[in-house]
Amino acid sequence: MLPDDKIDYGTASRKVQPLDVPPDLTQLARDNRYAPQAGTVSASALGSVKPAAATGAAATPTVAINQVGDTHLARMGQQQWLVSPRSPEEVWPLVRQFFLDRNFKFQKEDAASGVLETDWIENRANLPKDLIRSTIGQVLDAFYDSGLRDRFTIRVLRGADGKGSEIYVAHHGLEEVYINRDGNTTWTNRPADPALETELLTRLMQALSPTTVAAAPAGAASDAAASAPPVVQVAGKARVLSGQAGATLEVDDGLERTWRRVGLALDRTGFTVEERDRALATYAVRYVDPKVAAQDSPNFISKLFGAKDPAELALGRYRIVLKAAGNGTQITVQKPNGDPDNSESAQRIAQQLVDELKY
Incomplete structure (x- = not known):
């Protein structure tokens, strides 16, 4: 399981003044569909959860996986992408659903050219997760803004040899900055985040092989990683x-x-x-x-x-x-x-x- 410290696209519904944005960027918009799916768990309920009984030696989690099922990660310098033996026609709907399931909307969908482009969405991963915020939950969330927005361009291309698919994910970031002492702000570009791209690619790689992940017995992931081809360099x-x-x-x-x-x-x-x-x-x-x-x-x-x-x-x-x-x-x-x-x-x-x- 991947940590959630880089990605958190749940937001609370709030009314804010529209802010100026840089050239070539669409105006940001808020949407209630990004509200987090909240739930509460009592302390007694947490205490009643018993750890699973150990059967034999504890399984060692696989770290930095580069292959899940028939999909693997390729890399050249800072650029990374996924390689799958399945056709773009098979991969396209799976990739599209992956982002929809994570509360993204698309401002561009072009199956003919294999391009998906998401709308801007707030990344709340850097907001403080203190006790007060955890207790009050969604009510307090309405008063927080991370000042960060993310957008992704996804390309599903046919393999260089005409077989299989290659999937590319490119990150675009915005950051809210103060422009004067009166508290006025504007949005400015921030550099692409390779770590965020890698995390999304890894999660997407897992999503493209759900049956393999679900059916794998304990230790099978480690065996698969050991037998997987090395990351392409x-x-x-x-x-x-x-x-x-x-x-x-x-x-x-x-x-x-x-x-x-x-x-x-x-x-x-x-x-x-x-x-x-x-x-x-x-x-x-x-x-x-x-x-x-x-x-x-x-x-x-x-x-x-x-x-x-x-x-x-x-x-x-x-x-x-x-x-x-x-x-x-x-x-x-x-x-x-x-x-x-x-x-x-x-x-x-x-x-x-x-x-x-x-x-």
């Missing part, structure tokens, strides 16, 4: 190439694998992916350079978010183009019209991709 490396017409990087991995990893990297680093074309190996993305935003007026973000001028809305659009280069892959950053882009922002995009793909 692919020695992919990436670097920025200088002297090119546009911002360019090179990855020591094949086009098919790099295409998938770039998609996950874009999801994890806060880009808005507007279009994906696997046949042309291109991503159309929107990106707001934080350095440029900081140089503008304090209201830059709110002005951009509420902009009506099409020219303003076009700010920060790029094409990420991949092509095979020998045994590796070359990636270039282009302007929306396909011209090479060697601007400072384009170079920053290339460096961000290198940071995600260099391991």
Whole structure:
């Protein structure tokens, strides 16, 4: 069983003033369906619970599992994903139900491209779990806010060899911060949380093989872990190439694998992916350079978010183009019209991709 210290998406229903959000992020909303399913247990009832009688040696819990049933965890650097021999058509409804069962709603469901994107939801894992809060329960919960919001992009893709499925989960985070001494707040991006992604992937891996987990006798999990294939560690490396017409990087991995990893990297680093074309190996993305935003007026973000001028809305659009280069892959950053882009922002995009793909 996994600990719950990183994930707690139960919330109490409250009325709050809407807050400003960064560009490319939808307005946050509260929903009563996120109310926790509360219950009470008396001290006498707790005392009446007797531990199960030990039969033989105590079973040692499996730690950091990397396979459950026919699904296993693959890893490259900080990026992780699940690999299943089942088809995307079989996996898709199971993945979808996994998130619905955990009180998520979807703001995007595209089975054709294998993309699920959740709404923003409050993560209450960091709220204090003291005696007073535990006693008063939901009544006191109405006065607490963690100041954290999470959203996840889930991709269910067909395996690189055309068989099986690969499942990717990318975390996006927001944090409420004070902007002046009057107590006014706004929402700002916080970095993707790899530990949270790993925890969700591990729970999802267990959910994809419920019969295996339920039917396994004591000690079977340890035996399965011992016989499981090792976590995939692919020695992919990436670097920025200088002297090119546009911002360019090179990855020591094949086009098919790099295409998938770039998609996950874009999801994890806060880009808005507007279009994906696997046949042309291109991503159309929107990106707001934080350095440029900081140089503008304090209201830059709110002005951009509420902009009506099409020219303003076009700010920060790029094409990420991949092509095979020998045994590796070359990636270039282009302007929306396909011209090479060697601007400072384009170079920053290339460096961000290198940071995600260099391991």
